[in-house]
Amino acid sequence: MNESNKPIDLSLLQPVLQKYEGQQRDALLPLLHEAQAIYGWLPREVQEAIGRTLHVPLAEIHGVIEFYTMFYNQPTARRVIRVCEDPACQLRGAQTVMRALERELGLTHGQTSADGAVTYEHVPCLGMCEHAPCALNGDKPAGNLTPELISAFLAGTHPEPSARVYGGPFYMLGRVGKVNPVSLADYEAHGGYRALKKAVAQTPEEVITAVEQSRIVGRGGAMFPTGRKWRFTRAAAGAVKHIVVNADESEPGTFKDRVLLEEDPFAVVEAATLAGYAVGAERGWIFVRGEYPRAFARLQTAVQQARAAGYLGRNVLGKAGFHFDIKVRLGAGAYICGEETALFEAIEGKRGFPRIKPPFPTTHGLFQQPTAINNVETLVAALVAFDMGVTAWRQHGTEQSPGTKLFCLSGHVTRPGVYEVPFGLTVRELIEMAGGVKDGRSLQAILMGGAAGVFITPDSLDMPLTYEDARATGVPLGSGVIMLFDETADLRHTLYQLAHFFAHESCGKCFPCQLGTQRQMEILHRITHNGGVRAGDRQALLDIGLTMTETSLCGLGQTAASAILSALKQWPELVPEDIA
Amino acid sequence: MSEPVTLTIDGKEVTVPLGTTIYQAAQQAGIDIPIICYHPHLTANGLCRICSVEVKGWRVQAAACVTPCADGMEVHTRSEDVICGRRTILELLASTVNLEEAPEILALLKEYKADPERFAEGEQRTAPLYDDNPFYIRDYNQCINCWRCVQVCAEDAQYTFALTFNGRGFHTQIGTFMGLPMPDTTCVFCGQCVGVCPTGALKPKRQALLEQGLDPDEIFRQTRRKRKQRQNA
Numbered sequence: 102m103n104e105s106n107k108p109i110d111l112s113l114l115q116p117v118l119q120k121y122e123g124q125q126r127d128a129l130l131p132l133l134h135e136a137q138a139i140y141g142w143l144p145r146e147v148q149e150a151i152g153r154t155l156h157v158p159l160a161e162i163h164g165v166i167e168f169y170t171m172f173y174n175q176p177t178a179r180r181v182i183r184v185c186e187d188p189a190c191q192l193r194g195a196q197t198v199m200r201a202l203e204r205e206l207g208l209t210h211g212q213t214s215a216d217g218a219v220t221y222e223h224v225p226c227l228g229m230c231e232h233a234p235c236a237l238n239g240d241k242p243a244g245n246l247t248p249e250l251i252s253a254f255l256a257g258t259h260p261e262p263s264a265r266v267y268g269g270p271f272y273m274l275g276r277v278g279k280v281n282p283v284s285l286a287d288y289e290a291h292g293g294y295r296a297l298k299k300a301v302a303q304t305p306e307e308v309i310t311a312v313e314q315s316r317i318v319g320r321g322g323a324m325f326p327t328g329r330k331w332r333f334t335r336a337a338a339g340a341v342k343h344i345v346v347n348a349d350e351s352e353p354g355t356f357k358d359r360v361l362l363e364e365d366p367f368a369v370v371e372a373a374t375l376a377g378y379a380v381g382a383e384r385g386w387i388f389v390r391g392e393y394p395r396a397f398a399r400l401q402t403a404v405q406q407a408r409a410a411g412y413l414g415r416n417v418l419g420k421a422g423f424h425f426d427i428k429v430r431l432g433a434g435a436y437i438c439g440e441e442t443a444l445f446e447a448i449e450g451k452r453g454f455p456r457i458k459p460p461f462p463t464t465h466g467l468f469q470q471p472t473a474i475n476n477v478e479t480l481v482a483a484l485v486a487f488d489m490g491v492t493a494w495r496q497h498g499t500e501q502s503p504g505t506k507l508f509c510l511s512g513h514v515t516r517p518g519v520y521e522v523p524f525g526l527t528v529r530e531l532i533e534m535a536g537g538v539k540d541g542r543s544l545q546a547i548l549m550g551g552a553a554g555v556f557i558t559p560d561s562l563d564m565p566l567t568y569e570d571a572r573a574t575g576v577p578l579g580s581g582v583i584m585l586f587d588e589t590a591d592l593r594h595t596l597y598q599l600a601h602f603f604a605h606e607s608c609g610k611c612f613p614c615q616l617g618t619q620r621q622m623e624i625l626h627r628i629t630h631n632g633g634v635r636a637g638d639r640q641a642l643l644d645i646g647l648t649m650t651e652t653s654l655c656g657l658g659q660t661a662a663s664a665i666l667s668a669l670k671q672w673p674e675l676v677p678e679d680i681a
Numbered sequence: 682m683s684e685p686v687t688l689t690i691d692g693k694e695v696t697v698p699l700g701t702t703i704y705q706a707a708q709q710a711g712i713d714i715p716i717i718c719y720h721p722h723l724t725a726n727g728l729c730r731i732c733s734v735e736v737k738g739w740r741v742q743a744a745a746c747v748t749p750c751a752d753g754m755e756v757h758t759r760s761e762d763v764i765c766g767r768r769t770i771l772e773l774l775a776s777t778v779n780l781e782e783a784p785e786i787l788a789l790l791k792e793y794k795a796d797p798e799r800f801a802e803g804e805q806r807t808a809p810l811y812d813d814n815p816f817y818i819r820d821y822n823q824c825i826n827c828w829r830c831v832q833v834c835a836e837d838a839q840y841t842f843a844l845t846f847n848g849r850g851f852h853t854q855i856g857t858f859m860g861l862p863m864p865d866t867t868c869v870f871c872g873q874c875v876g877v878c879p880t881g882a883l884k885p886k887r888q889a890l891l892e893q894g895l896d897p898d899e900i901f902r903q904t905r906r907k908r909k910q911r912q913n914a
Contacts, residue, residue, distance in 0.1 A: 145859050148858075148859075158842030158867070159842075159858040159859075159867075160842045160843055160844060160845035160857060160858045160866070160867070161842060161845060162858070163845050163847075163856075163857075163858045163859060164845035164846045164847075167845075167846060167847050167848055167849070168846070168849055170849075174859065435849075452846065457726070457727050457744075457747050459749075604850060604851060605850065606850070607849070607850035607851065608849060608850065609826065609846070609848070609849050609850045609851070609852070609853030610726070610728060611727065611728050611729070611730050612717075612718075612728060612729045612730055612731075612770055612773065612774065612825075612826075613730050613766070613769075613770055613773070615826070615850055615851055615853065616770075616773035616774065616776075616777055616851060617769075617773060618850065618851070619777075619803065619804065619850070619851035620773060620776070620800050620803050623800075623802070623803045623804065627802070637799075641799065641800070644765055644768075644769045645769060645773075647762060647765055647766065647769070648765065648766045648769040648770060648773075650741065651733065651741050651742045651762055651766055652730040652733040652741070652742050652744070652766045652770070653730065653741075654727055654728075654730065654744070659741055
């Protein structure tokens with residue numbers, strides 16, 4: 102009997118529906134996740150029952166399921182094997198792992214086994230690039246896979262990877278690997294909640310001033326001054342305000358937030374609470390990407406323990422009138438939801454379409470209410486800086502970029518991992534700290550800032566890693582990605598992979614990105630794998646690039662050609678103008 | 682009238698009430714900015730971006746239909762990059778869907794010297810013809826994803842919520858809950874979606890039959906029979 106013809110036993114869903122009875126549309130994503138955990142997918146009857154419970158039109162539920170790649174309205178196994186297909190993993194042997202897995206399972210991308218037990222997928226960057234090549238077996242992460250390890254991986258006996266952190270001095274990563282991430286007591290024993298106690302002894306304005314003076318700017322890539330964002334949100338009119346933690350880390354090559362979320366989740370909870378106090382927001386949200394099940398579980402544990410201990414809830418720390426609580430939300434496979442307004446839409450239970458700005462989140466954010474949305478590392482940096490004090494913080498780094506920063510080194514590097522270093526080191530120094538290029542090969546290219554970043558050549562290695570240099574050179578620090586490509590890497594193929602990523606992740610809202618990412622990918626695919634360069638290709642890529650960069654609605658489209666345009670400039674021979 | 686703001690568009694000074702969009706201000710000044718998805722009676726979503734213009738000092742271009750004017754703004758509607766963007770968007774569209782029944786877009790292709798064959802090697806966004814009710818047919822081969830039908834079906838007019846989106850990115854297509862035929866959805870056959878469709882993707886059934894050369898009596902027989910079937914169902 103075909104899986105789709107089996108009768109659906111709705112009684113299994115009843116306890117879940119009862120739990121959500123009376124809730125609103127913002128419960129849609131969590132409810133879909135819980136329903137899918139029961140059935141493996143979301144049959145029509147289940148969607149109809151969910152629609153009745155939350156009073157959401159069926160067409161809208163359908164649209165949401167269609168948008169997020171981790172929701173299925175076709176029969177799918179409860180256990181999905183997801184293998185990363187993006188550059189950092191490809192550079193370290195993902196292809197051979199994929200072939201071995203496909204042989205072992207007898208499945209290709211998107212297929213489910215005949216017995217309905219397992220589904221196999223190639224997926225965008227899983228944010229475990231320091232453990233490349235990596236994959237998820239259901240909720241269980243695995244790294245450093247080889248064809249020989251496939252049996253252990255599928256059996257679930259291959260050990261989960263643990264954090265690889267390097268550099269120093271360690272402030273943001275200070276507890277990583279030392280603290281038990283699911284123990285509030287251990288967090289407190291390692292200096293946890295010292296900063297929040299210090300904060301509530303001051304006025305919110307004083308906290309904001311300290312964060313302003315620490316000169317922390319957004320570390321998801323947008324570089325907006327954090328203190329100013331908090332001040333705007335505090336000043337905005339509205340009784341209900343929100344703190345949103347953007348933990349939808351999905352930029353290919355980025356895994357720093359995952360390490361913080363998994364290894365020190367209480368720090369993220371404390372940092373959000375500190376922001377809530379400063380901004381005057383009572384509602385906190387942590388939106389974690391669907392591909393981070395381990396981070397999601399640990400955050401939920403942290404929030405529960407913090408609430409039980411009075412660190413969340415009403416009159417936090419006994420401070421009269423300081424109310425703050427947090428909901429943890431799980432994404433479902435959509436890079437676009439890292440864009441702040443698309444993330445709001447996702448929390449609100451909608452397709453992750455970015456909104457038109459202005460208005461900005463500080464006045465019209467989540468539920469159209471004033472919202473301070475910050476990246477995970479940004480919040481933890483603010484927590485650390487506030488804890489140590491502005492003077493101590495500014496003794497690290499440079500005048501314009503004080504403190505330390507997390508960088509994600511991946512690809513052809515000897516010791517991939519998260520590096521916490523003071524601002525101002527050069528790219529060369531950081532690469533040397535990571536043991537240089539893997540296997541002593543020579544360096545061909547470095548991708549800075551992620552798929553939405555730019556390529557630089559080995560000639561630019563002496564560039565200091567600071568925001569002022571990033572602004573001056575146009576080489577973004579982005580989310581801290583530094584991905585190395587040695588002399589053996591096929592850069593054309595890498596460009597195709599980046600283009601494929603954006604075509605896969607474009608939300609489909611505005612025309613230039615929706616259509617441009619597709620054509621950009623097709624042209625690069627033909628150039629790389631199906632016939633080579635044709636006359637007009639270079640100009641076509643330049644025109645598509647300009648159009649997406651200049652006219653797209655959001656940051657995804659505006660950067661979807663960034664790395665490709667930079668490569669065309671650095672290495673014109675990749676797509677030459679004149680075709681012989 | 683709220684407080685006025687003064688800006689220049691292509692060197693021409695324009696004074697408009699606060700909250701006026703660049704597109705509206707340009708209209709007032711007699712300056713033509715092309716539009717595709719924009720409809721004066723519907724929520725503007727800034728989807729097609731064909732109305733993008735340069736604003737001095739801005740990092741990227743602004744969609745004129747959704748960008749409010751500000752005092753001292755300097756807008757350029759026909760710079761080289763603006764023209765390149767418009768031409769490229771038109772070329773991308775022409776390579777994706779059938780624009781035969783979208784005369785305004787075809788006129789823009791001509792005006793901007795866009796080559797409809799430039800990206801002809803690319804995948805087209807295709808769909809079967811949906812002829813599932815006596816009132817209108819849906820041919821998404823002609824759909825540009827302007828969202829107008831979805832909007833009038835939802836909060837912009839009817840609150841019917843029969844329409845939604847399938848897929849994502851390039852493969853986004855308008856559809857119904859689980860792909861159900863229109864009579865099995867919440868559709869009330871108000872016809873507003875057909876009225877706002879700019880490309881002929883949605884078309885009255887009778888118009889489609891007339892175009893096929895059927896005579897009015899035959900058309901009446903066909904559409905009436907289907908209605909009866911539905912009543913009996």
